[in-house]
Amino acid sequence: MNKSLLFIKIILAVLFVGCLLDWDYGYFQLVRFLGMIGFGILAFHDYEKHKNWFLIWLASAILINPIFKIALGRELWNIIDVIWAIILVISIFIKKETKK
Numbered sequence: 001m002n003k004s005l006l007f008i009k010i011i012l013a014v015l016f017v018g019c020l021l022d023w024d025y026g027y028f029q030l031v032r033f034l035g036m037i038g039f040g041i042l043a044f045h046d047y048e049k050h051k052n053w054f055l056i057w058l059a060s061a062i063l064i065n066p067i068f069k070i071a072l073g074r075e076l077w078n079i080i081d082v083i084w085a086i087i088l089v090i091s092i093f094i095k096k097e098t099k100k
Contacts, residue, residue: 002045005041005042005045006092008038008041008042009038009042009088009089009091009092010088010092011034011038012034012035012038012039012084012085012088013084013085013088013089014085015031015034015035016031016035016081016082016084016085016088017081017082017085018031019031019077019078019081020078020081020082029066031064032064032065032066032069033066035060035061035064035084036061036064036065036066039057039058039060039061039064040057040061042057043057043058043061053091056087060084063080
């Protein structure tokens, strides 16, 4: 796996787990912005290679975008943040296994 993609996945996973803590609203805005960019990069990278991952990353980028916000409530966003962190970590190991 490309080291920059690995870095993006790890950083995003850490940011999403960080959303479970009590931060100022600015942190969540930063996470939305970085999440949209990170998921966009991942979607662009997987467009030709892995259609399923492409769709997951694209849907995630749309859901987290800071421009047209989707209000889901703190509890639901926390669940989504944990799911994203798990999916990002799983994607690191699944892609390693498919290269063998």
